[in-house]
Amino acid sequence: MLGHGEDSPHSAPGRPGGHPVTVDLRSSSPRAVWWLPVEESVPGAPRVVLADRAARGEFAALQAVLHQLGVPTVRLDAAHAAAPPACQDPPAYPDDGLPGRPDSLDLTISLDGGLVTMDGRCLRPSVVWARGPMPRAIPGTPGPAGSLIRADSWSALVDQLAAIAPASLPGRRLGRLAQLAGAAAAGVRTPRTIVTTDPGAAAAELPRGRLVVKVLDEHFVETAPGRMVGLLPEIADRETLVCRPSPGFPMIVQEYVEHDLELRVYYLAGDVHAFAVTKPSPDAPWRDPAGVSVRATPAPPRAVEVVRRLARDWGLVFGAFDLLLAAGEVVFLEVNADGDWRWFEAKAGTRAVTNAAALMVRTLHLNVLRATSPPPISGVLDFLLLGTEAL
Structure with missing residues (x-):
């Protein structure tokens, strides 16, 4: 029952030694969703900018809570923002059952002053949170080079939009080898x-x-x-691997760590929320989601210490950590700087991470506005505003 950063289960499993899994992230969402105060009419006022694929759902829930807290936001569907303009032939989406896609987003950024204009509306980003991966396959441009350039350009724009914002999330995205080496150097056990x-x-x-x-x-x-x-992690015995032909590309092979508890731990600017996860195999969230058990649990003090230490070392504001507890020792597996949380919340019957994310973003936004004494993430007033009911 080893956790390896699996997020957003949607379909049948794929394994390194078997068939791939397919996930459908197409969406009919608008390219940009604005949630502003009714009285808001000042061009160039500070806004929180959220960018992700709408089909993932995290930012739609986050934007709704931020609106409840009075934080003005604009949420970009990264896939639709990069849709081909009207002057080009519309892409074909055969048999997908979705309505026609909108034109691409009209966008201008002035580095002199940090103003952004989206579809004629002017804003100044206060906080930018972009979740990857950004779209790498975009239709509607003649020739493969044109499509790749279009995808790369929009991906670069979303990634670099944070350069003109005083605050940005999630922080550095380290590869798995850098994570494992960094955790080991920090004295944390790794497989x-x-x-x-x-x-x-x-x-x-x-x-x-x-x-x-x-x-x-x-x-x-x-x-x-x-x-x-994609190909999902698998647990295999030595004989299976010895008999298997080489895949022709580099892969990770790790020892399986016997453990007492598997944890998914979310780090949010110092705040920590944990879920205990029980599953029969690494790909069970896709193959058999009903067989996966998730419950909210207080994070053990040592796990909190490890998560905060690594987040600080790696410059992370947000991260989804996969850990094991083995005979009282914390074992680090990996951290996903773009890790989903809604699926875990739904399984556990809570909205704790969504609320914590909203309070974190609001605090960052208020700090940018130079508000005096912004409320702490766990402030009483915030929880009165948000409510405590489960999803």
Whole structure:
């Protein structure tokens, strides 16, 4: 029951040694959703900017809570912002059952003053939170080079929009090898790990018993607009890996760590929220979500210490940490700076992370506005405003 950063289950499993899994992230959401105070009429006023794929859902829930707290926001659907302009032939989305896509977003950024104009509306970003991965497959441009340039340009824009904002999230996105090396250097236990194009040979160098195999980078790649295809982690025995042909690309092979508890821990600017996760296999959230048990739990003090230490070392404002507790010792697996949380909340019957994220963003926004004594993340007034009911 090893956690490896699985998020947003949608379909049947794919494994390094088996068939890939397909996730559909297409959406009919508007390209930009503005939530502003009724009396707001000042061009260029500070706004929180949220950018993600609308189909993921986290930012829609976050924007609603921020509106409840009186924070003005604009939420961009990163996929639709990059849709082809009206002068081009519209892309074909055969049999997807979704309405026609809107034109691409009209956008201008002035580095002299940090003003952003979106579809004729002017704002000054106070906080920018962009969640990856950004779209890498965008239709409507003749030739593969044009499509790639369009995708890369919008991805770069969203990633770099934070450069003109006083506050940005999530912070640095480190690869898995950098994470494991950094955690080990900080004195945190990590699984013994080998990166190799020959998992069978690597298996002989690791302790006997079960092994974990997973891809080195993101589990999913975008093969067509909105369609993500990926290979999920698997637990395999040594004999299976020895007999398996080389995949032809580098993969991670790790020792399987026997443990008492698996944790998904969310770090939000110093605040920590944890879920205990029980599942029969790493790909169970996709293959058998009903078989996965998730419950909110107080994070053990040592786990909180590890998460805060690593977040500080790595410059993270937000991160979803996957940890194990093994005989009282914390074992670090990985952290996802863009980790989903709504699925875990729904399974556990809570909205604690959504509320904490909203309070974190509001505090950052108020700090940018130079508000005096902004309320703490766990302020009583905030929880009165948000309510305490479950999802």
